[in-house]
Amino acid sequence: MPKIAILMGSDSDLPIMSDCAKILEEFDISYEITLVSAHRTPERMVEYAKTAKERGIKVIIAGAGGAAHVAGVTAALTTIPVIGVPIKTSALGGMDSLLSIVQMPSGIPVATVAINGAKNAGILAAKILAVSDEALSEKLAAYQQSLNQSVNDKVIKLDKLGYSEYINQMRK
Numbered sequence: 001m002p003k004i005a006i007l008m009g010s011d012s013d014l015p016i017m018s019d020c021a022k023i024l025e026e027f028d029i030s031y032e033i034t035l036v037s038a039h040r041t042p043e044r045m046v047e048y049a050k051t052a053k054e055r056g057i058k059v060i061i062a063g064a065g066g067a068a069h070v071a072g073v074t075a076a077l078t079t080i081p082v083i084g085v086p087i088k089t090s091a092l093g094g095m096d097s098l099l100s101i102v103q104m105p106s107g108i109p110v111a112t113v114a115i116n117g118a119k120n121a122g123i124l125a126a127k128i129l130a131v132s133d134e135a136l137s138e139k140l141a142a143y144q145q146s147l148n149q150s151v152n153d154k155v156i157k158l159d160k161l162g163y164s165e166y167i168n169q170m171r172k
């Protein structure tokens, strides 16, 4: 049974939202991914949000662009935590999506990540699950340690090469 739901307002969001699916796979977290549009399929969105809990979903991640209402309306229909991913748009660069998702009224929160921040949405969902899953918590700690290590490796390389040669190697 999937623990995470990844919702998208359109299949045009898939190239970005696939980053979320990939990181969940890295942590061996089961998920489902589907299209739910607040404007084009409103009845489907209501049905989905109302039945997600009984189907075992623990966190909903909703990516949408422009007048992005999937995350907010879903949050209004369920007690499951909802994470919103504002998708970058060609007209307004994703500021439209960001403000549509982040400016929720008091009482109905959506945890909003950065524009196109689908990977972080997946990691945040993993952290929510890890509150009651020690094995997953350990995987997340190892992941953060690997990030730490990769920056430390770069510090050593930069000290050794100097900035000019470091840039040369970056350009290769």
Ligand code: RP5
Binding pocket: 008, 009, 010, 011, 012, 013, 037, 063, 064, 065, 066, 087
């Ligand atoms: C939103 O409108 C979707 O989430 C998508 O980001 C945007 C554009 O959708 P398409 O016209 O590409 O289907 O609902």
